[in-house]
Amino acid sequence: MRITVDSDRCVGAGQCVLNAPAIFDQDEDGIVTLLAEPGADQEAAARLAGGLCPSRAITVHEG
């Protein structure tokens, strides 16, 4: 699994940080940043965060 984030789309709702804090963070401006690619045990959290992001700023590439 690979994650990409589109910081232009991010509206700073923080769903990603709440649901997958090991993978996502918000920078000084409140915009999403990727901390790390998800390990095997974090794939479910990454998918959840991707599904909840209200601005579809997170893309989960499976495989």
Added chain:
Amino acid sequence: MTHTEPATQATCPVTGATAAATDTDPLVVDFPLRAPGIPFPPPEYADYRDRKGLVLSHLPDGKRVWLVTRHEDVRAVLTNPGISSNPEHAGFPNVGETIGVPKQSQVPGWFVGMDSPEHDRFRKALIPEFTVRRVRAMKPAIERTVDAQLDAMLAAGNTADLVADFTLPIPSLVISALLGVPPADREFFESRTRVLVSFRAFSDEERSAAAKDLLRYINRLIDIKQKWGGDDIVTRLLATGAIGAHEMSGVLMLLLIAGHETTANNIALGIVTLLKNPQWIGDERAVEETLRFHSVADLVSLRVAVEDVEIAGQRIKAGEGIVPLVAAANYDENLFACPHAFDPSRSARGHVAFGYGVHQCLGQNLVRVEMEVAYRKLFERIPNLRLDLPDDGLNIKYDGVLYGLHELPVRW
């Protein structure tokens, strides 16, 4: 799920017939519905979700408005670029206005009523103030605010109205601290915001006078921050220059109003639900579930189509109003099994109580902290808290666009 496929492909499971288009004969219903109870979503919502397409209604002023009830359709509406939040468009469903709530006049800086990209400048300027990290750092201050309310209640006797004494003051005090309102003025600030949301206790004139007082106060606050600064949102926004001087008061009023009664109502209803389900008292997961379960902002995310769009196979013409009913979406069995059960152990995360898309609530992480602290402190400090209801039961508030309680009498 069949209803998101193009309508021409929807096949009846019984007859095998293929349903043709879409903009013929939708169910027409009265709206807004009046079914106050706990939990709030009226039983009709379940019927609407089960139907193909959308449900049509007319506001008292005759405007056509489409009601959207399934979770995925609500999300589709709230992310569709052909659908607008701008109340200036003809056809915008001013639900509040038609049920007696005075129109929120288009103030500069009122960005919840703007579309991208105009909206995004405001949103981007504000999100650093509301990050998960930022609001978690506010927790000790929020705890002190909540404790002070409880101190006052406990000192005053063994009964209280939790709406007046607890749930309304907390969000107002929290937001006034964020805005840098000096402690000496917070009571004034709180008393004015309280008038603003009390449709029953105060007349229209009194409420509009309170709104003017607040606006005047906010303008003075901006002047003060311009001169002296402080560790607050207003000072930092002024420093970035991203928001113009003429827009600042609108932005601050929005923060104040959007986060006041919403939070108060949700906490009040959450307390009632926890008293009825005491096994969940002290469980942090109750926060998310009370947001889903009560969905107080059912009539808040109002929209209008600005192009012809299609939702759930239903064509919506440019200029027609759309009401995504978040309470209906939050009871969609496809996502939340047995939705009428209050069950914090479920994963309530996907709820749309805060809306969805670029307008999804800016204050949501602040609310989560406020709710967690309010529930925890209340039941910790008053473990023998119980309802003290008059014979006619809870006084449910449903005269604005928000669902809540007029009073919440308790004793201990």
